[in-house]
Amino acid sequence: MTIGTPTRTGTDNGTGTGVGTRTPRPGARIRAARRTACAAALLLAVSAVPTSAVAATAEPSHVEGQLPSGATYLMDVPANWNGTVLLYSHGYTQAGTPNPAQNGPDTATKALLLAEGYALIGSSYASTGWAVTDAVPDQLATLSVFDDRFGAARRTLAWGRSYGGLVTTAIAERHADRIDGSLSLCGLVHGGVANWNNTLDPVFALKTLLAPDSDVPLTGLADQAAATSAADALVTVVDSAQSTAEGRARIALAAALHNIPVWNQPTQTRPAADDWEAQQVNQYDAVKGLLKVAAFNRRQEAEVRAGGNMSWNTGVDYAKLLGQSSVSKKVRELYKKAGLSLKADLATLDRAPRISADPDAVAWMSGTSSFTGELTKPQFSVHTIGDALVPVQTESALRRAVTAAGSGSLLRQANVDNAGHCTFSPAEQLAALHTLEERVTTGRWRGTDAESLNSLAAEADSTTPARYVPYRPTPYLRPYDLAHPADGR
Template sequence: MTPRTCTRTALVAALLLAVTALPATTATAADTSHVEGRLPSGATYMMDVPAAWNGTVLLFSHGYAAGPANPAQDAPDDATKVLLLAKGYALVGSSYATTGWAVTDAVPDQLAALSAFTDRFGAAGRTIAWGRSYGGLVTTAIAERHPDRIDGSIALCGLVQGGVANWNNTLDPVFAIKTLLAPGSDVPLTGLPDQAAATATAGALTAVVESAQTTAAGRARIALAAALHNIPVWNQPTQTRPAATDWDAQQVNQYAAVKGLLNAGFNRRQEAEARAGGNMSWNTGVDYARLLGQSSVRKEVGELYKAADLSLRADLAALNRAPRIGADPAAVEWMRDTSSFTGELAKPQLSVHTIGDALVPVQTESALRRAVTAAGSSALLRQAYVDNAGHCTFSPAEQLAALHTLEVRLTAGRWQGTDPQSLNSRATAADPSTPTRYVSYRPTPYLRPYDLAHPADGPDGR
C-alpha cells in the first residue's frame, strides 16, 4: 500500500475509525496522514506521512521524560517537523511504555512502532533512526543491537557514553561537593530509597552550593566539582560567552549548571537505581588529581584556587583520602547489559553535539569514539559539532544538515562533506531562516569512560 492511497480526509478517517476500530487517522491541510495508536505494551505512537512520501521513514526517539506526562513524539521539534514533512519524509515515534531510564521499554516500543508503520503504510525504501538526549542513547542501542531494522542512525546531543559511564560521571561532582563543602554531612549520594529522599539530597546539597558561592574559596571548590563533570564555562544560550581569562564569569556560568545538575540528577538517579536494583556507579580507585588533569576547564580551576589563596593540591588529596562509594555488582551488570555499548556498528552513524552542553557534556563524543575505534567500526562513525551553548540547542537547519549528510553516506557508500563548511552549506540550503553553526572541534577525553570493549574499567577501579 502506498502512502498516497493511505491519505484520507478527516471525515473519511473518522468514518473508517468508527467501523473498523483502527488507530485514529486524520489528514492535515498539507494532505499529510496523521496516525495515532497504542502498542501492546501500553505505549502510544504517532506517525505523519505526507502524500508525496519520498520513501524514507525517520524513527525518532525522544529524550528523558520524568513525570507522568509522556506523549509520543515523532520529530525533535515542531519547526523541524514542518520542514521534514514538506520535504517528503515520513515520521514515526512512540512514547515508550514507561518514563525515566526506560531503555528496556524504549527500544522494543520504538521497533514495534516501526512495525506498525510498515503494516499501515508499507515498507520504506530507507529507514533512519534518530534521537535527542536520552533518545540518542536509545537510538545508539537500536543501531548496535538491531541494525537489520535500519539503514543508518543519527544521535543528537546523545548519552552516547552509555549508562554506566553516565552515572559514574555524575557521581564525581556531587562527591566533591559533599567532601569539600559539607564534610560533616551524612547526606546520601547513592542508595536513595525513594523520590522524597532524592529530593531531600538535592535540596541539601543545593543549599550547600548556594552558601559556598558567597566566598572565593567556595566558588573555587564549585568550579572543581564542575570540572569533574566537564561542565563548560558557557552552557546556556542566555549567558554571555565569557572571555578566555574571565575566570569569575566562567565560574558564575558553571554555578548555575551545577545547581541544575543537582536538581535533576538525584531524582533521575533514584529512578535508575530502582530499575537496576541498586547503585550502578562507583568511585573506588579513582584518582581525582588525574581526572582534573584531563578536564577541559582545569586552567580555570587552578586560577580560581590561586585567587582564593587555597591549596588545590590539598583539596585533591582530601578527595583522594575520602571514603569511597562502591557499586552493587548486579546493578552494574544490569546497566551494562541494557545501556552500555560495544562500539560495534554495522550501519553508518552520525553523532552531533553542541560544544556548550552542561547536562550531557560534549566529551561524551570522546567516549563513543573510543568504543567505536576499539571495536574496529570507526569507518562507520562521523561526529560533528555545533558552536552553541545549551543541551540540544540545534536549529532546524542544523538538524536537517545532519540528516542530509547521513543520506549522502547511505547513497554514495562513503562519507562525503562531513566538514563544517559542507555541513553549514547543507544547513543553509535546507532552511536559510535559522542559524548554521557547525565548527571544527575536538573534545577533551570523557573522564570516566566505560564500554563493553574495555571490561577492565570496572568497579574495582582498574
C-alpha cells in the same frame, strides 16, 4: 528525492546568529552535483523496489494509536512521501510528567521534514525515566505498525536527542537489521554506566569539600522524596559556598570533574578566555542544575530499575581526572586567587571514604545501556559544545568504543557552536539528517566538515542558524564501554 531544499531568504529568528540571505559558497556547485548524483541513485533504487514498498498517499496521513505495551505512537506521512521513514526517539521523561508519543524534536523541524517528503514516526515508551528496556522494543514495534499500514519503507533512519540518542544507539548496535543508519543529537552515547559514574564525581567532591559532616546520601536513595531532599540540601550548601572565594574555587573543581563548560546556556554571556570569575558563575548555575535534575532524582529512578547503585568512585584518582578536564586551568587560577591549596583539597578527596557499586546493578546497567562500539550501519553523532548536562566529551567516549571495535569507518561526528543541551536549530538538524542519508545512499561519507554542514543547513532552512564548527572534544573522564574489558574492573 533531493538532498536539501532550494535556498530561501530569511532573518535571524532570535535563537542565535542570523543566517539571512545567503550567496553560494565556493563549494556550492560541487555540493549541488553531489545532491544530483545522490538523487539519481535514489531514483534507480526506487525503480528496483516494488511499488508497494513506497506507498504514496493521496492525502497526508496523521495516525495515533497504542501498542500492546501501553505505549502510544504517532505517525505523520506526507502525500508526497519520499520512501524514507525517520524513527524518532525522544529524550528523558521525568516520572509523573506527561509522556506523549513524539515523532520529531520540535514543530519547526517536523514541518520542514514533512515538506521534504519524509515520514515521521515515534512512540512514547511504555514507561518514563531510564526506560531503555521499554523504549527500544516500543520503537521497533512502532516501526512494524508503520510497515503494516503504509508498506515497508525504502529506507529507515533512526534518530533521537539526549536520552533518545542512547535509545537510538542501542537500536543501531542491537537491531541494525531494522534500520539503514542512525543519527544521535546531544546523545548519551557514552552509555549508562559511564553516565552515572561521571555524575557521581562532582557531587562527591561538593559534599566532601563543602559539607564533610553532612549526612546527605549520594546513592541508595530510598524514594523520590529522599532524592529531592538530598538535592535541596546540597544546593543550599552550594549557594552558601558561592559567596566566598574558597567556595567558588571548590565549586569550580566539582564542575571540572563533570567537564561542565564555561558557557552552557544561550542566555548567558559568553565569557572571555581569561575571565575566570565569569566562567565560574556560569558553571555555578549548571552545577545547581545538575543537582536538581540528574544527580539525585534521576539517579534514584535509575537505581530502582538497576536494583541498586550502578556507579562507583573506588580507585579513582581525582588529581588525574582534573588534569584531563577541559576546564582545569580555570580551577587552578581560582584556587590561586582564593589563596587555597588545590593539592590539599585533592588529597582530601583521596582520603575520603569512597562509594562502591552493587555488581548486579552494574551488570544490569551495562547490559541494557552500555555500548560495544560494534556498528554495522553508518552513524552520525552531533553535539553542542556548550552542553552541561551531557557534555560534548561523551563524543570522545563513543569514538573510543567504536575505534576499539573496529567500526571507525562507519562513524562520523560533528559539533555545533552553541550553549545548552540539544539547542540545535532546525537547519542544523536537517543538515545532519541529509548528511547521514547521503552516506546511506552513496556508501561514502562526504561533507561532514563544518563548512559543508553549514552550507547544507542554509539550503535546508535559511531562517535559522547554521553554527557547525571544527572542534575536537577532550577525552571523557570516566569512560566505560563493552569494547574495553578493563573498564569492568
